[in-house]
Amino acid sequence: MAENIYNEVLIDHNLHPAHMHELSCATCSNDGLNPTCGDQLTLNLVIDNGIITDGSFTGVGCAISHASTDIMLDLVIGRSVEEGKHLVGLFLKMITDSITDDELDELEEAGALQSIAKMPARVKCATLGWKTLEKLLNENV
Amino acid sequence: MAENIYNEVLIDHNLHPAHMHELSCATCSNDGLNPTCGDQLTLNLVIDNGIITDGSFTGVGCAISHASTDIMLDLVIGRSVEEGKHLVGLFLKMITDSITDDELDELEEAGALQSIAKMPARVKCATLGWKTLEKLLNENV
Amino acid sequence: MLSGGVMRMSNRDFKQDFAVFDAYKELVYLDNSATTQKPRQVIEAIQKYYFEQNANPLRGLYDLSVMATEAYENARKSVKDFIGAESTREIVFTRNATESLNLISYSYGRANIKSGDEILVTISEHHSNLLPWQDLARQTGAVLRFLECDGSGAYTEEQLKQALTSKTKLFAIAQVSNIFGRINPIKEFAEICHANGTLIVCDAAQSVAHTPVNVRDLGVDFLAFSGHKMYAPMGIGVLYGREELLEKMPPFLYGGEMIELVTRENATYAELPHKFEAGTVNVGGAVGLHAAIEYIRKIGFETIMSREDELTERAFEKMKSLPYVHILGSDKAKDHHGIISFTIDGVHPHDAAAVFDADGIDIRAGHHCAQPLHKYLGVQSSARMSLAFYNDETDVDRFLQTLETVRGRMGIG
Amino acid sequence: MLSGGVMRMSNRDFKQDFAVFDAYKELVYLDNSATTQKPRQVIEAIQKYYFEQNANPLRGLYDLSVMATEAYENARKSVKDFIGAESTREIVFTRNATESLNLISYSYGRANIKSGDEILVTISEHHSNLLPWQDLARQTGAVLRFLECDGSGAYTEEQLKQALTSKTKLFAIAQVSNIFGRINPIKEFAEICHANGTLIVCDAAQSVAHTPVNVRDLGVDFLAFSGHKMYAPMGIGVLYGREELLEKMPPFLYGGEMIELVTRENATYAELPHKFEAGTVNVGGAVGLHAAIEYIRKIGFETIMSREDELTERAFEKMKSLPYVHILGSDKAKDHHGIISFTIDGVHPHDAAAVFDADGIDIRAGHHCAQPLHKYLGVQSSARMSLAFYNDETDVDRFLQTLETVRGRMGIG
């Protein structure tokens, strides 16, 4: 029996995702796809002068992918593209490997997803938004 | 450990096969092939007025196939085609199924091959000559 | 008093045969359509084979190899009897149902299907009974057509008759859908196909463990299934084909054991069924399948079916009464034969499965290897609970308890 | 004093791991090239898997399925390390070496080999590394050409260079011949092939259990082997392919688990290695292979090789001294690596094997799936004794004793 991964932070971001909406002024957007379940995510970003000034997402996904993406946008909006990339790197490291306590602190609320690392089948859900963000940031330098 | 199947009768017919030679006056002949080992047998018969008056064999084979074929020819030479077919039937029944003591008597020396029934891998060796004979007799009525 | 009868032999009785329920006393395993658990009898038979009869079979000239050959061919005989085939020549051992279906597509298909021919499948086929035909169509220029089910997951004779054309060479259909649990009228469909000169391929992956299957009675041309869904080990499957068809088909895999004579440039091939079994065969797997068949026989299909139907009904009626639960396929429990796929309003199936897992209940979520069906039904993905005769009322009740709390635990309602 | 060292750990030591030698105390098993016996450790690992971790892996959202996935992928990782591959993406689980070779022929071959191209094989290949190429040549119009060995069963670099033409797309060769026991210089051959733009397919069925194999060191493009010849169960095999090649190859079998997105007409396929593993995978088999690799590691190739070489020499020298015994291949024991194929004047190999069987000694007789080689050597068929590290001096001595009596018991001499 696995531990319950649906903590309050996750449930809350899933039910009330602040960033789940269209974003007409998006300077770039990208489609992420989780082929194992058919879930799909569109990520929109506004990047202004190297700073992520706004972002949103739409699509179909599970609580983990929605909450994870919402938490991610909370974290990166207002940061520079470089900081964004750094945080994506930390998050992926947390999920697929392990990170230090200091690094965990940097991820703020996203640390609530740490236990996903123990659920290989859900790793793709948790990382869908982040990998999509990574692609976007790399493409739009 | 299997019992030793190489009894005296078998050894003797293998070492001194009375019928292993060419037969120039053969009225019919047929090639038998044991594909699992590549062994090959040519059977020659002289059939005169419904009677098997002579027979021989040549080819490459193991002791069991040679002895079995030699014993077979001993048994059928001088008999009618119909009797030949009957004896082939009995022999195949002995090897693949079981026969009565009376039937065993009919097979004379060929009864020495009864224990082959317990060695599925050798059944093809023991029956090669007989199946070739069967084909020949059926074709030459 | 059927219920009482079933309960008398229920509770822990059958679970005792399955060591996994000793290892995890609280485990509620409801993913039997994906793979079943294995009784001790099966694993012990495999062990006995490896410890007392193991050798490379078929060509051996010594006792151990003769024993291995017998073990293997006895397993084949037992499969033949189990599905009512006429001859062991019609029973080919494969790795799984998927390979069996690919064998038909590669060997029969590429030799017989031509450009412009039609291949008919249903929209609810498992990917394993769809993709080989997609590939065959691509390779040959044949056209792939679909039979679409009604809301209850059913296909009718009328519908099949209308879909068949003079060009339809082959119809591929599951006896039991792994989403709907519904039993398709294969016998009737086979008659319709044959009247049209169409071959029928039956995917029995979901049926063999749950209902008696008789190929002669069904009248199918080919039938495929996997051992691992019927209490046998992974890595062994079966292809049944009518002798007359198999006889004419070219080999599929080439190598040792499937030949008669080999020259540098050419080869002649062994008799059926060996022509289709290239390389060293999986005796251990076949022995395991044999033991599983004996085990099923011992339990008996009557018991298996009455237990599974009873448990299905128990789960189904409650699920139907929950307004936020939606069941795919028929709204009658008796049509589901141990398989209930469903969605929960507001909860993604993956999340539902994770909550069930937290309660020690194993169910599946996703597209269950049936993406075109989900698209056709307009459902992104679904959750599925699937039963075996070793499940009991406690399993179902624990499943239902969790089901009723899922939404709450996800913050809904 | 190597002999002393070997003997210290010899005798019953290793046989204790193999239950078959408990079941038959007098068994002399000398058919290890056909299939090896299985240590308890392997069968216990399989049992443990089925009793504690069994589920359909890869897609599961519950603990058991996660465990099954881990068991399966850990096995893949262990295979990767065992043969020194760069990535687990290069390790495809198949049923046996034969299927691995067919996969290359069907998937790589049909997509890349064209009419007029040449495929080079050796005359001593096992049917499993010959027939797939015969079929490929037939399907594509390519030409199959043969490298012929010298009397000692050897192929030289010079010979290979001469045989390669600008049209030679692929060279298929066994690392160790199942008749001669000789180790071919694969690394050197790979370099020659690559300098010519030719791919090299290495059949490692007879080598992996007896000598360390490192695909990167060898530089081969593809490598195939079976579990059952390396102390693992039947029904599991491996295909190694360079990632770059596998990546570009079309799928072979189609079905569940090897897809990403499926529509009615089309599909996109999963990442490596899953693209090549259609249908429910054989976790039990992979777990058994993993345990066999651990077992081999524990014994160590140093011990395995020194024991096998020592026993080979013991048998070989005596056999060579018998005027009526003729050994196929090299006349040096050190070239034989546990495999000695031979004929006895006046005694058909089948009869020889039967006499050995009567003494409880298991050897093989026939064409050993190498008909073209027997024809080339002008030998109708042969007998073969093949060793594993668990054999001991008593086994060899009993083999030799019987060998010396065979002719007498067949009435000769």
Ligand SMILES: Cc1ncc(COP(=O)(O)O)c(C=O)c1O
């Ligand atoms: C050299 C060689 N290649 C290939 C094979 C085929 O292996 P399998 O029958 O396990 O597929 C064998 C053994 O039979 C062999 O000895």
Ligand SMILES: Cc1ncc(COP(=O)(O)O)c(C=O)c1O
């Ligand atoms: C209806 C159906 N057909 C085919 C298959 C494929 O079976 P396997 O994966 O064992 O080849 C399955 C199960 O996965 C199934 O449910």
